[in-house]
Amino acid sequence: xxxxxxxxxxxxxxxxxxxxxxxxxxxxxxxxxxxxxxxxxxxxxxxxxxxxxxxxxxxxxxxxxxxxxxxxxxxxxxxxxxxxxxxxxxxxxxxxxxxxxxxxxxxxxxxxxxxxxxxxxxxxxxxxxxxxxxxxxxxxxxxxxxxxxxxxxxxxxxxxxxxxxxxxxxxxxxxxxxxxxxxxxxxxxxxx
Numbered sequence: 023x024x025x026x027x028x029x030x031x032x033x034x035x036x037x038x039x040x041x042x043x044x045x046x047x048x049x050x051x052x053x054x055x056x057x058x059x060x061x062x063x064x065x066x067x068x069x070x071x072x073x074x075x076x077x078x079x080x081x082x083x084x085x086x087x088x089x090x091x092x093x094x095x096x097x098x099x100x101x102x103x104x105x106x107x108x109x110x111x112x113x114x115x116x117x118x119x120x121x122x123x124x125x126x127x128x129x130x131x132x133x134x135x136x137x138x139x140x141x142x143x144x145x146x147x148x149x150x151x152x153x154x155x156x157x158x159x160x161x162x163x164x165x166x167x168x169x170x171x172x173x174x175x176x177x178x179x180x181x182x183x184x185x186x187x188x189x190x191x192x193x194x195x196x197x198x199x200x201x202x203x204x205x206x207x208x209x210x211x212x213x214x
């Protein structure tokens with residue numbers, strides 16, 4: 023028997039998460055992008071060690087996708103866009119989150135909510151990355167090569183597709199790939 027539960031976050035609730043994100047970002051100012059991604063990966067490892075409800079496990083998968091996006095050398099997310107993703111990952115790099123992760127089941131609830139907020143904030147980046155990975159996998163299969171081997175190779179077809187999906191992502195946000203118009207975050211911001 024499945025049970026649907028809807029959580030509505032009002033302005034005060036959202037502000038609570040925004041404040042937690044700002045604190046995490048302040049705490050992470052000394053960390054490099056790699057350290058942020060690695061620290062966020064630890065949450066995934068902790069999630070693999072316990073039985074989690076599906077709704078939390080599904081969101082952890084999205085976190086894994088965000089981490090992969092910033093680490094994927096083949097996708098080579100431009101710095102400005104990479105900062106958007108890193109801004110979201112800082113919360114998961116902070117071991118002092120809202121509900122400690124060692125609290126059974128509920129310890130990952132705040133993480134699942136924050137992941138959902140980040141996924142909404144990064145919907146165009148995530149969509150572009152999923153499209154790029156799908157394209158890379160299809161092209162690798164057609165060429166009879168392992169997609170993992172294409173991560174570090176800069177081949178023409180991957181570069182053209184990468185630029186295309188990043189341009190589409192930015193157009194949806196109201197800016198083009200070649201212009202660096204001032205992007206303003208709707209939920210989170212991060213250091214330059």
